[in-house]
Amino acid sequence: NPLFNFNLSLLNLYSIIPTKYQEIGKKNRDNGDYISIDRYKKNLISNIYDVFTIKQPVLTINDLFYILEGAGPYIYKDSDLKKTNLMIIGDNAISVDLITLNMLNIDINESELFQQAQNNDLVVPKISNIKILGEKLEDTRINVKLCVSKLEDIKVKNVSINSGKFCSGCFKQAYHLLNMMKTYMGKDLKYNFSNSFMIGENPPEPKKAENIILFGDCVINSTKDYNFRKRIIEYKKDLIGDAKRKIKKGSKSKKNIKIKEKPVKEKPNKSILNLPGCPPDIFNCLELILKYYRKNNVPNLNLLTKVNKFWIKGESINMLNIWEAL
Incomplete structure (x- = not known):
């Protein structure tokens, strides 16, 4: 995902609502700090949690069996398909997403999605407090090529x-x-x-x-x-015409003749x-x-x-x- 590195369950849940309601409104876009503090992203994260808190899922599945890395979430020329044979399943969406990021070697403290969760009165548990069954977390690290940031x-x-x-x-x-x-x-x-x-x-x-x-x-x-x-348009000199005029006037007068250049125009x-x-x-x-x-x-x-x-x-x-x- 170009904004959040991965399409986690929180983003997938938000994508359920119709596309026209996912659009961020144009209010206060003329303010000088709209770009500097990235108001668009903050509003988007706020909307994601607004949808999440309406009805939290009782079962969350992050299917990582195949991962599209390099460029996504759609299939592009720079996209590569990677097989991991892994799935993360749980009864708490935030916990499932935290474990997913941890397995993908992403620092949770740098994730804006979870930094803003506490502002929405949501509990973000510590990795050590999440009960894990099945594979050992330390044995299932996956290195994935992320989307470009520039x-x-x-x-x-x-x-x-x-x-x-x-x-x-x-x-x-x-x-x-x-x-x-x-x-x-x-x-x-x-x-x-x-x-x-x-x-x-x-x-x-x-x-x-x-x-x-x-x-x-x-x-x-x-x-x-x-x-x-x-566009600056420079008119070329009429060299042949200027030479003829020089010869013609030179026969009548030996004075130096100044040839006028055509003006430069902007279009x-x-x-x-x-x-x-x-x-x-x-x-x-x-x-x-x-x-x-x-x-x-x-x-x-x-x-x-x-x-x-x-x-x-x-x-x-x-x-x-x-x-x-x-």
Whole structure:
């Protein structure tokens, strides 16, 4: 999991509620400390525990028989399947998650998910006080390759990544979008050179002003005065015409003739793609990317968006309803 390292039972329980109710509201996002204290992540953890306290499960199973490591929780190009033959089962979800993290060599004190549990009046037991049956904890340590913590570590073909300051919400969505681009758009990007992906407040200037993708409201608003917003057009000298005029005027006068250079002009850069939102919606981003690069230039992305429309956005259900009506 890009935000919490692993999809623990607390996160899986939260995912039961409809997706539209999992979204973090946009209140107080204009405050200066929203990004610095990562208000998005704090609100998300608070919501996770709100759902958990409504009805706590009486049986919790963390199935670690197979683990998707490297990149997840979906299957991406950097994902690897690891077999452990282990399952952690218990009657207390928090205890099961604590044991799971301990087996995966994750320091529980560094887990924000459990640091905030006490603020929600939840009891976080000590590992030594949890009764364990079956395998010995010290004999079942698993080393797992975690998700990247920096977007720059996701190497997408012909795409440079420039990051500023951003919240966990934008990081999560950008993580998935970049992994989808790397997984499904490898051949598409092979023939689309010089792409820059920018995210967060005040990121560094891109090296080239071509195909600039601005991900999220923060980068769109904080880069309005950046150099890449304008293109400087330098008009070339008319060397042949200037030479002819020199010869023509030189025959009449021996005075030095100053040749006027055409002015340099600035024009708005139209090679910019805005992906608005805080955080942006992944499927809307894919649609906008497809529209920007055009279908013929990104055939793999075109196919992916058609599949997404059919299965994810409900068109498959509409088709089934039509068949049932017939």
